[in-house]
Amino acid sequence: MKAFAAVALCALVAWTGLPSTAVLAKEKASEKLVDQVKSAVLMEKDTGTVLYSQNADDRLPPASMTKIMTLLLIFKALDAQDISLKDKVRISEHAASMGGSQVFLEPGETMTVRDLIKAIAIASANDASVAMAEYIAGSEQAFVKKMNEEAKRLGLKNTHFKNPTGLSADGHYSSARDMALMARALLRYPEVLKFTSIYEDYLRENTDNKFWLVNTNKMIKTYPGVDGLKTGFTQEAKYCLTATAMKNGMRVIAVVMGAPTTKVRNEQVAKMLDHAFNAYKTKKLMDSGRVVRLVPVNKSEEGKVPAVTRDPVVLLLKRGEAASHLKTSVHLTKGLKAPLKAGSVVGHVSVKKGNELVSQTPLIVTKDIKPASWWQLFKRNIGKMTSGSW
Structure with missing residues (x-):
C-alpha cells in the first residue's frame, strides 16, 4: 500500500470522458472452454x-x-x-x-x-x-x-x-x-x-x-x-x-x-x-469504503463531503504477471448539488498500467446529503467574505 500511495500521489490527474461503470470490462479472447450449454x-x-x-x-x-x-x-x-x-x-x-x-x-x-x-x-x-x-x-x-x-x-x-x-x-x-x-x-x-x-x-x-x-x-x-x-x-x-x-x-x-x-x-x-x-490472480490496491477525497457539493449542509470507494480498487493479472508501472488518478464530478442520495456516484478512481486503463472504480457518498438551510448558507458566505475568499 505504501508503494501504491507513492504512485498515487504523483499521478492524481483527472481523467474525463470515461464511463461511470465500476470498471472497463474487457472481453478476453480464448479457446472454447465449455460445451453442451446454450x-x-x-x-x-x-x-x-x-x-x-x-x-x-x-x-x-x-x-x-x-x-x-x-x-x-x-x-x-x-x-x-x-x-x-x-x-x-x-x-x-x-x-x-x-x-x-x-x-x-x-x-x-x-x-x-x-x-x-x-x-x-x-x-x-x-x-x-x-x-x-x-x-x-x-x-x-x-x-x-x-x-x-x-x-x-x-x-x-x-x-x-x-x-x-x-x-x-x-x-x-x-x-x-x-x-x-x-x-x-x-x-x-x-x-x-x-x-x-x-x-x-x-x-x-x-x-x-x-x-x-x-x-x-x-x-x-x-x-x-x-x-x-x-x-x-x-x-x-x-x-x-x-x-x-x-x-x-x-x-x-x-x-x-x-x-x-x-x-x-x-x-x-x-x-x-x-x-x-x-x-x-488479483492484487488489491484499495479497500472498499476508503475516503479518497472531499468533493464539493453546492448548497449542501457540509459544503464538502467524503468521496468513498464503492468497491475495492483491484488489479486483475495473469499468473506470473507483475503489477508494475501503475498510475492512479482521481476524477471528481463537477457541479454536484444537494440533495444527493446515499450511493450516488461522485467520481472515479482510475488505474492505468502503462497506457492501458485496467481499472475504474466509482466513488460514492455513503449517506444522504441534505441541502443547507438559508441560515447555514448565509453564515458560510459571511465566512468567505471575512476570510477574503469571496
Missing part, C-alpha cells in the same frame, strides 16, 4: 472483467436465477433500513398459491424476513419470493416494476422480468452476461452469502410443521470455495446456474444457461472456475 460467462467480480464468454448476450429464460434480482432488491431494502430481518411477514393467498419449488407457506401464516430469505436462497421457494415481493412493494406487479427499473439502472441490455420467481412467462428473459452483472451487484451485499452458502437448514423448527431446506446448488459441497448463488430449471430454460467462488482473495462469477442435465451444468461451471483460478 450460453456461458465467466467474470472476475471486483473488476467486472469477462474472462470467458459464449453466446453471452443471447436472450434466454433464466428460470429461478431470476431470484438473484429478487434477492438484490431484498438486500437493498435491508441496507436502506426499509425492512429488517426480524420483521414478520403475513403470507397472502396469492403468495401461498405459487406452484413450482416452494416451502408450502399457508395463507395467513407469518414468517420473518430472515426465514423467507433462507427459503429463497436455499430452496428457491416461489411462495417466499412472492411474499417478500408483496412485503417490499405492496404487490407482485409493483415489485416486478422495481426489478425492471433496477435492471435498467444496472445497464442490463438483454433482461426483462415478468415475475420475481422465474416461472415461465412470455417476455421474461435474461442473458448470461446480464446474470453475471446482477450477481456482481448482489455481491455488494456480502451478507447474502451467509444464506446462499447454507447446505441444509429448517423452517418452523421446534414446531409440528418443521420443514427441511436443502440447497439446490450442490456445488457448495462439491467445489471448494463455492458459496452461492442461484440455480434454475424449467422445461423451457433447462438447467441453469449462476455460481460464485473465492480462492486466494479472488472472487469470480460463472454463469451457465441451457445445460441438458445438472451434471453437465455443474461440470461446465467447474471448468470455468478452474480456468479462472489457474490463469488469473
Whole structure:
C-alpha cells in the first residue's frame, strides 16, 4: 500500500470522458472452454472483467436465477433500513398459491424476513419470493416494476422480468452476461452469502410443521470455495446456474444457461472456475469504503463531503504477471448539488498500467446529503467574505 500511495500521489490527474461503470470490462479472447450449454460467462467480480464468454448476450429464460434480482432488491431494502430481518411477514393467498419449488407457506401464516430469505436462497421457494415481493412493494406487479427499473439502472441490455420467481412467462428473459452483472451487484451485499452458502437448514423448527431446506446448488459441497448463488430449471430454460467462488482473495462469477442435465451444468461451471483460478490472480490496491477525497457539493449542509470507494480498487493479472508501472488518478464530478442520495456516484478512481486503463472504480457518498438551510448558507458566505475568499 505504501508503494501504491507513492504512485498515487504523483499521478492524481483527472481523467474525463470515461464511463461511470465500476470498471472497463474487457472481453478476453480464448479457446472454447465449455460445451453442451446454450450460453456461458465467466467474470472476475471486483473488476467486472469477462474472462470467458459464449453466446453471452443471447436472450434466454433464466428460470429461478431470476431470484438473484429478487434477492438484490431484498438486500437493498435491508441496507436502506426499509425492512429488517426480524420483521414478520403475513403470507397472502396469492403468495401461498405459487406452484413450482416452494416451502408450502399457508395463507395467513407469518414468517420473518430472515426465514423467507433462507427459503429463497436455499430452496428457491416461489411462495417466499412472492411474499417478500408483496412485503417490499405492496404487490407482485409493483415489485416486478422495481426489478425492471433496477435492471435498467444496472445497464442490463438483454433482461426483462415478468415475475420475481422465474416461472415461465412470455417476455421474461435474461442473458448470461446480464446474470453475471446482477450477481456482481448482489455481491455488494456480502451478507447474502451467509444464506446462499447454507447446505441444509429448517423452517418452523421446534414446531409440528418443521420443514427441511436443502440447497439446490450442490456445488457448495462439491467445489471448494463455492458459496452461492442461484440455480434454475424449467422445461423451457433447462438447467441453469449462476455460481460464485473465492480462492486466494479472488472472487469470480460463472454463469451457465441451457445445460441438458445438472451434471453437465455443474461440470461446465467447474471448468470455468478452474480456468479462472489457474490463469488469473488479483492484487488489491484499495479497500472498499476508503475516503479518497472531499468533493464539493453546492448548497449542501457540509459544503464538502467524503468521496468513498464503492468497491475495492483491484488489479486483475495473469499468473506470473507483475503489477508494475501503475498510475492512479482521481476524477471528481463537477457541479454536484444537494440533495444527493446515499450511493450516488461522485467520481472515479482510475488505474492505468502503462497506457492501458485496467481499472475504474466509482466513488460514492455513503449517506444522504441534505441541502443547507438559508441560515447555514448565509453564515458560510459571511465566512468567505471575512476570510477574503469571496
